[in-house]
Amino acid sequence: MTNTVKTTWKGKMQFESTNEGGNLMIDANKEVGGEGKGHRPKALMLTALAGCSGLDVVSLLKKMRAEVKDFNIDIEANLTDEHPKYYNKVQMTFNFYGKDFKKDKIEKAVRLSEERYCGVMEMFRQFAEVKTSIQYFEE
């Protein structure tokens, strides 16, 4: 086994989870008895997906000398209605800001993350239909 995480109940609906980058709190929504003082577990999976692919893309753009001024990723995901609820559809939009975009290289970087490097996206593809798109904003 390569990774370990310990997650400890802190009373009510709160948990503290050890994570390499620092501990983080989990809590449920108020509607289900929580106090909203921590992250929602399922939403963390979407942050993991964006972070994993985002890290690939920024390192590839640097290697390819195709840096942009700003960059963000919007994720929209659909959770199923019945228990156990899982994400069955995910739309990732890569938004690039700047000028004189090297679009060939940017598209290659996103495609390499999708097809080869992003382990979280590979995991998501096992349960969800994952679509990606790219938008450019000239400044």
Add this chain to the structure above:
Amino acid sequence: MTNTVKTTWKGKMQFESTNEGGNLMIDANKEVGGEGKGHRPKALMLTALAGCSGLDVVSLLKKMRAEVKDFNIDIEANLTDEHPKYYNKVQMTFNFYGKDFKKDKIEKAVRLSEERYCGVMEMFRQFAEVKTSIQYFEE
């Protein structure tokens, strides 16, 4: 679509991700050019898994009147060697602390989370072999 998350590049290998429970930072390890000032994306998935199942178990134990004094979850996971790297094996250990455990109910709560309620575990089962076990610590 039921959920949205925006994740914004903050320079170097850092990203800030909006999440219902507050924003959180993502950063890579130093070995790959990051500064370790945020969470690692893949490790967040393990926190999501523990948090999701942990919330199920505490609410079920409360409903069943089978509360324990303390409770934590250890996750050990194995990441594959080749890109894209994904978790292929996950071992979750539910550790309960207290006395006069209502073991039937505790085991039922864990089983209901596994089989019926925990959406994150359902997603993990699509790419990983997930095993669970229970340990009791009399105090």
